Amino acid sequence: MNRQINYINSGNRYIVQFLFSFWILFVGLNDMIQRYFLEIEGVVVESKTTSPPRPATYYQIMGSDKIVRQYIAGPTDKSLSRQMPIGTHIKKMKHQLWWERDKVRVDDFTLPGPVTITALGFMLMFWSVSQWHIRRSETYRMPNQAL
Numbered sequence: 001m002n003r004q005i006n007y008i009n010s011g012n013r014y015i016v017q018f019l020f021s022f023w024i025l026f027v028g029l030n031d032m033i034q035r036y037f038l039e040i041e042g043v044v045v046e047s048k049t050t051s052p053p054r055p056a057t058y059y060q061i062m063g064s065d066k067i068v069r070q071y072i073a074g075p076t077d078k079s080l081s082r083q084m085p086i087g088t089h090i091k092k093m094k095h096q097l098w099w100e101r102d103k104v105r106v107d108d109f110t111l112p113g114p115v116t117i118t119a120l121g122f123m124l125m126f127w128s129v130s131q132w133h134i135r136r137s138e139t140y141r142m143p144n145q146a147l
Contacts, residue, residue, distance in 0.1 A: 014132035021125035028117030031078040032097070035109055039094040040071055044084050057082040061090070077109055 045068065046060035059071045073079040080092060080099060092099035098107040 014128045014135070017128035018125060018132070021121050021128060024121035024124060025118060028114050028119075028121055031076055032109075032111075032114045034078040035097055037094055038078070038080075038092055040069070040080075041091045041093075042069070042089070044086050044088045044090065047084065047086055049082060055082065057084075059084070077114075081106070081108070 040061060042061040042063040044059050045062045047057060049055060049057045055075055057073045059073065060068050061071050062068050071080075073082045075082075080090065081101070084090065084101065089102050090099065097109040097111075098105055100106065
């Protein structure tokens with residue numbers, strides 16, 4: 001009975017660590033995935049920037065189909081630049097982290113931070129699963145069984 005209670009208590013610790021590793025993966029991959037799937041092309045026809053503490057620029061962008069769409073550039077890596085003048089032609093294709101401003105390639109997404117955080121999340125996930133498996137096998141070992 002005592003062994004079963006210890007197993008349940010130690011198992012919960014590894015479940016919490018496993019769930020925490022998912023949160024770390026979300027933090028590491030969120031900006032990269034949102035930037036990766038962003039697709040926008042057109043000419044900036046209007047621009048309005050808000051003030052701090054969380055500055056953002058609201059763009060009105062006219063596409064080649066003459067439809068005006070809104071794009072919000074926030075203070076994170078997933079956003080394109082917040083300082084584009086009216087008349088700027090921008091092109092951000094899906095499945096690319098770089099984009100073009102007036103036919104000049106802009107590669108302003110920093111990879112070391114998200115990659116490091118994602119690697120940390122995967123390492124914590126692997127460690128928590130392996131520790132849970134080790135503890136589980138120790139718990140169900142028969143008393144006379146050799147290590």
